[in-house]
Amino acid sequence: MADRIRVMIVDDVMETREQLRKLLSFDPDVEVVAMAATGEEAIEIVKRAYPDVILMDINLPGIDGIAATAKVIEAVPTVQVIMLSVQGESDYLRRAMMAGARDYLTKPPGADELMDAIHRAYVLKQKMGTGSLGVSAVATTAGASAKPTGRAEAKIVTVYSPKGGTGCTTVAVNLSMALQNLLGPEARICLIDGNLQFGDVSIFMKLQPARTLADLAPHASDLDPELLNTIVVTYASGVKVLCAPASPEEAEVFDEADGEEHGSNNRFRAILEFVRPQFDYVLVDTAHQVDDILLAALDMSDLLLLITRPVIPEIRGARMFLDLCGKLHYDLSRVGLVVNGVDNKRMGIQPEAIERAMMPAIAHLPMDERTALRSANLGEPIMVKGARTPLGQALTGLAEKIHERVHAPVAEEPAAHESQRRAGLGRLL
Ligand SMILES: Nc1ncnc2c1ncn2[C@@H]1O[C@H](COP(=O)(O)OP(=O)(O)O)[C@@H](O)[C@H]1O
Ligand SMILES: [Mg+2]
Numbered sequence: 416m417a418d419r420i421r422v423m424i425v426d427d428v429m430e431t432r433e434q435l436r437k438l439l440s441f442d443p444d445v446e447v448v449a450m451a452a453t454g455e456e457a458i459e460i461v462k463r464a465y466p467d468v469i470l471m472d473i474n475l476p477g478i479d480g481i482a483a484t485a486k487v488i489e490a491v492p493t494v495q496v497i498m499l500s501v502q503g504e505s506d507y508l509r510r511a512m513m514a515g516a517r518d519y520l521t522k523p524p525g526a527d528e529l530m531d532a533i534h535r536a537y538v539l540k541q542k543m544g545t546g547s548l549g550v551s552a553v554a555t556t557a558g559a560s561a562k563p564t565g566r567a568e569a570k571i572v573t574v575y576s577p578k579g580g581t582g583c584t585t586v587a588v589n590l591s592m593a594l595q596n597l598l599g600p601e602a603r604i605c606l607i608d609g610n611l612q613f614g615d616v617s618i619f620m621k622l623q624p625a626r627t628l629a630d631l632a633p634h635a636s637d638l639d640p641e642l643l644n645t646i647v648v649t650y651a652s653g654v655k656v657l658c659a660p661a662s663p664e665e666a667e668v669f670d671e672a673d674g675e676e677h678g679s680n681n682r683f684r685a686i687l688e689f690v691r692p693q694f695d696y697v698l699v700d701t702a703h704q705v706d707d708i709l710l711a712a713l714d715m716s717d718l719l720l721l722i723t724r725p726v727i728p729e730i731r732g733a734r735m736f737l738d739l740c741g742k743l744h745y746d747l748s749r750v751g752l753v754v755n756g757v758d759n760k761r762m763g764i765q766p767e768a769i770e771r772a773m774m775p776a777i778a779h780l781p782m783d784e785r786t787a788l789r790s791a792n793l794g795e796p797i798m799v800k801g802a803r804t805p806l807g808q809a810l811t812g813l814a815e816k817i818h819e820r821v822h823a824p825v826a827e828e829p830a831a832h833e834s835q836r837r838a839g840l841g842r843l844l
Contacts, residue, residue, distance in 0.1 A: 419446040420537045423466035425457045425483065426450075426499070427475050434523065435470060442530050454483030461487045466494060468536045470529075471516070473500040473507050481507065485514040495536035499524065521641060569605070569694040570821040571687065573712040575701045576722040577732035582755040582780070583722050584610070585787060585797070586810070587700035588619045591654045592798035593814035594696050600653055603694040607657045609683065609712055610702040611666035614659025617648075621794030622656060624648045628686070629660035632668040635682035638689040652798075655694070657686075669708065679711035687715050705739070717821045718749055720777070724756040725763040734773055751777035751820065753813065758782035777820070778813040781805045 422445055426432045432450050439445045449464035451457040454475045461469070469487060473480035484496045498511040498519040508519050517536050520528060574587040591606040598604075608614035608628070617624055626646045634642055647655040660666050669682050690697055699712045713719060723733040733752070740747060754766040757779045766779045783806040790797045801807040 420444055420468060420533060421446055421448045421464070421466045422533060423447070423449040423451065423457070423461065423464055423469045425452075425454070425469060425475070425480070426472040427452050428472075431472070431522075435529070438524075438526050438529055439533075441526065442533075445530070445533060454478040454480065454486070457483050458486045458490060461490050461494065465491065467540050468495045468497060468533050470533075471496050471498055472522075473498055473511060481511050481514045481516075484511060484516050488515040493540055495540050497532050497536055567695075568692045569603075569690070569697040570717040571691065571697045571699065571712070571715050572718045572720060572817060572821070573609075573699040573701060573709075573716040574720045574722065575703075575709060575712075575736075576729070577703055577705075577736050578723075578729050579703045581722045581724050581729055582787075583703075584615055584619055584700050585791070586720065586722060586753065586755065586780070586813070587698050588616060589797045589807075589810045590814055590817070591656075591696070591698045592650075592652050592796050593802075593811045594698075594818065595652050595654055596798065596802070596811070597814050597818060598695065602653075602696070604654045605647070605657065605690055605694040605697045606654055607687075607690070607697060607699045608659035609699045609708050611659050611669060611708060612663040612702065614700065614702075616656060616700055617658045618794055619791060620650055620656065620796060622648050622650070622658060624656075624658040624661075627658045627660045627665075629665040629668050631657070631686055632682045635685040635689075638685065640693070643690065643693075657690075678707055679714050680707035681711075683708050684711040684715065687711065691715070705736070713745065716749065718751055718817060720751050720753050720817075722753045722755050723769065725754060725758075725766060725769060727764070730764065730769055730772065737773055747774070750774070751817070753778050753780065755780045756782040777816050778809060780809045780813070 422439060424432050424435050424447060426435070429452070436447050436450070439447055448466055449460050451460050455477055457469070457471070471480045471484055475483065480498060484498070487494055487496065496516040498508065498516040499522050500507060500519060501522050511519060517539060518532050520532055572590070574583045574590070576583050587606060591604050595602055595604050606616060608616035611628065628646070631638070631642070631646050647657055649655055669680055687697065699716070701709050701712060721733055721736060723729045737747070737750065740750060752770070752774050754769055754776050757763070757766050758781070766776060770776050783804060786797055786801045786804045786806050790801065797804070797807050797810065802811065
């Protein structure tokens with residue numbers, strides 16, 4: 416970075432100012448150009464110091480951080496304000512955003528999140544300068560605050576089959592781990608168990624979540640990264656898991672806020688929207704009916720993996736689902752067929768025949784009862800010890816194909832399709 420990012424710190428407690436300054440001294444791209452103890456002082460100094468980014472305490476003596484934010488932006492319109500507040504001030508935070516703050520952090524911020532937020536704010540400032548910032552980017556939400564600088568938002572991959580027992584959960588769980596292996600420990604992978612009533616991702620991974628998606632749902636319109644952190648479970652591989660509710664009746668909490676005409680579940684959609692900027696991949700395991708949860712996932716997915724085994728009832732179900740997608744104008748280039756449980760020695764339907772009846776498959780996964788059942792029964796994903804088995808290797812191959820496919824340039828889906836599809840899905844439910 417040619418120029419350093421000019422930062423101003425506003426906090427009435429000297430110790431806090433010094434702590435922040437010290438944290439920032441570790442970032443060679445950042446220069447603290449001014450400090451102020453009150454809002455009035457900040458307004459006074461901002462025109463002289465001309466910072467790129469201001470770290471603004473929300474509680475200040477005299478005029479508070481919110482009023483000060485409005486004033487400093489009035490004085491220097493390009494300045495980016497990051498609000499700092501103690502926990503539990505969400506009302507204030509909303510007002511701060513209205514006053515023009517870009518972002519907020521909870522005190523005391525971690526070094527990484529602080530620097531990420533500053534870099535991100537600086538990028539926004541530069542975009543403002545070039546006029547490339549859309550209006551929608553002005554209202555930064557809490558969700559964006561966990562998004563590291565320069566990283567694109569997650570690709571969402573939903574794993575679905577119309578019938579149970581075809582291997583969705585097996586694929587979703589092991590794919591999350593294969594992607595982590597493929598992309599390295601820095602990659603941020605999230606696995607969401609969208610089979611809300613009977614989800615068993617936690618069983619496949621031997622997790623005992625203290626909290627689940629049922630605890631997240633009531634806050635769907637008001638999510639913040641800390642709440643999310645209390646609910647995700649981190650698997651040893653680094654994959655972050657959002658587990659399904661502990662019992663079927665708990666899933667009802669997703670029913671409340673609904674009623675949209677396109678039929679997708681508002682709460683589930685809000686959760687997906689919230690996690691998306693914070694990860695590189697979000698994998699969604701699903702139940703087997705076409706319901707509002709699936710439609711929410713479908714709406715947001717870059718890729719839907721349609722799983723079938725080479726047996727007639729499942730192939731028929733998958734075909735019917737594809738037909739439905741077609742009728743509803745869902746972009747079929749976003750569907751990837753996976754034939755699971757392929758056994759060349761037995762009398763099953765040949766995968767090539769399935770492909771002819773549907774579409775080319777993105778992968779064939781071999782039947783391997785020993786590996787798959789052992790894994791399911793032990794609660795140890797195949798990728799832990801079975802990565803070298805043919806099934807493990809095929810799952811790794813699937814991860815590679817997916818990564819290639821979702822990052823390949825694709826033609827835009829015509830806007831008309833989206834609205835037609837929504838109308839169609841709404842009628843369906
Ligand atoms: N390729 C495979 N070979 C053998 N068994 C498999 C294979 N894939 C999955 N299984 C087994 O099939 C059962 C159902 O898989 P699961 O992932 O729970 O399906 P779903 O989520 O679609 O209901 C599990 O016991 C799993 O271990
Ligand atoms: Mg399942």
